[in-house]
Amino acid sequence: MELRLVRHATLELDIDGTRFLVDPMLDPEAARPPIQNTSTDDRNPTAPLPSVDLDGVDAVVVTHLHEDHVDDTARDRIDGVPVFCQPEDSGDLEASFDDVRPVSGLVEFDDITIAATPARHGTGDLAEQMGPVTGFLFDGTETTYVAGDTVWYGPVGDVITQHDPDTVVVNTGEAQFVEGNPITMSREGVAAVAEVTDGEVVAVHMEAINHCLCTRVELREHLDAEGVENVTIPADGERV
Template structure:
């Protein structure tokens, strides 16, 4: 299994002989306004993708979309992805994606086997309290296939009971978390902080954690350097913090 970080939460995952595009935010830097009600007015995305779009899409077998907030499936993705590209999604997003003209849409209710890979959808909380209710729905996905490590793409969630339940049920060997401590002017973070990641590893010490979702959207308050200092101080050696374009390999 190879996992390449493209930018933010956009990944290329090579798994069971398939090339999977995860959460495509493919717009040009500065093409979207700042997230509303946040501490600065920097336009998004803040940085370019790690490769040109044509190269990113070359050979992709299908896309996995955790939810359709603009930083996970942006306006550019709705226009530029081939309309016949298979999309694996949470059921709540089916009408929206079909409305964009996509014709090969596969909602994952509880689980679905596609292209020889078992996908199990998991829950999450995109923040806490009232904010989480307003930001819902979001999903994560656990991938399993013969000869591959189990992979949990947690999606936009903080540490919460649904995530704890997913880790208990699936004990994934690799877990991708959306870090950055994204937040609005009021309320708690709506994506993972270092403290949330520490909870993941306290619960499931055998998993390898890949932390993404940093330094690309204006409301993500915690940088890679911030997280690196935290995990080093806590001795969390299982945490990987890739740069844009970096590929991690797991046997």
Template sequence: MKKDINVRLIRHATIVIEIGDVKFLVDPLLAAKDTYDPVANSGTQIRYPRIELPIGQDELTALIKDVDAVLVTHTHRDHWDDLAQQMIDKEKPLFCQPADLEKIQSQGFTNLKAVADELSFKSIKINRTGGQHGTGEIGKKMGVVSGFVLNNGAASVYVAGDTIWCGEVKDALQMYHPDVTVVNAGAPQYTTGDPITMTSADIVKVYKELPSTDIIAVHMDTISHAKVSRKQLREQLTECGYLEKVSIPEDGEVVRR
């Protein structure tokens, strides 16, 4: 069984995870720059995605064909957009949370499985974890979100998804002890309420909870209501002495473990 883990950031939360011999495309946001209207109630009129994909159309098409499966943590448009629904083969294996099963089925996908707790795919065991997409009323409005742990018996990756630091994340770290943890940073906010994904302080809490996991921070520089850029996150982690504990890849970059 291969221990190798490669995580390639495409853009935002869109990543390709290669664990052993199996490849997953996670949370595809594939639209061109400025395709979508500004995020409502965010205090900005900036359209998104704010940047183009780092790869051309031919490479994107080949990438989608090459992956073994697609994993959608939740169906907010910045994680599962219109172009992804058009480009991905409707018979491609696709995994989601139970709350999104009916919606994705209605989009024509026929090889779809909801992960209620645990299931297996090829050599990979997939476990679903919980999360909190913000606090208070904003958190309730954001709906149900999930994380997922991919484990081939030799190596494991925890995709935390759109969540702040919370008890569910702590429990997942302690239960699965992942070799790699992918966190969604950027600390996006609306005009009211607290951040709805992780801040630098949240990421430090992830490290302190499980120092053995390699943290990869993504989900920045793409959506208009995100308050923290890669540059700012690096500065914040430098100030508190944790920059060397976190990988912050650029779009297109591969992190190898």
């Protein structure tokens, strides 16, 4: 498996010769207003878009419908490939894409097994307000777990324990509103993931949306202080 972070949660996953584009946010820098009720007012995305070869994409995976995971530019530019998603999102995505394939259990694509995994986009009432979100497990020659927009909680650890993935991708950044706890993985959550897996953890979802407050440097400082060594924090456009 080869992984390239495009930006934020947008990934290119090359698995056994098949390329998946995960959570395509393709808007140019500053194309959208800031997310409201947050501590900053920078326009989104806050970072430029590295190059993306859409012609080389074999399938798209959308973990949920928030605009920082599938935006209007992606809906306009992506065509002619399957789009895997959670069942709750299929109707919305069918308005933009011709071949939408909801995943509620296991599906096969190019000899790769794709499984939906549980995720929780925050804690308490805020998680309900954020709506449904799903992670995805890709089982080919290696196993890759894309946890999605989730905090650290029991089912994430259960997926790691049961499937023993070679790579775990976590959406970090501590996305947060003025009130309430982070709605994505905290730096403590990343350390917890690293503790329960024997694989490599790849931390993404930072420095591209105005309510993601934890930077790459801050995450690395926390992990170093905790003695965590199996976490990679790629730059936008970097291949790992």
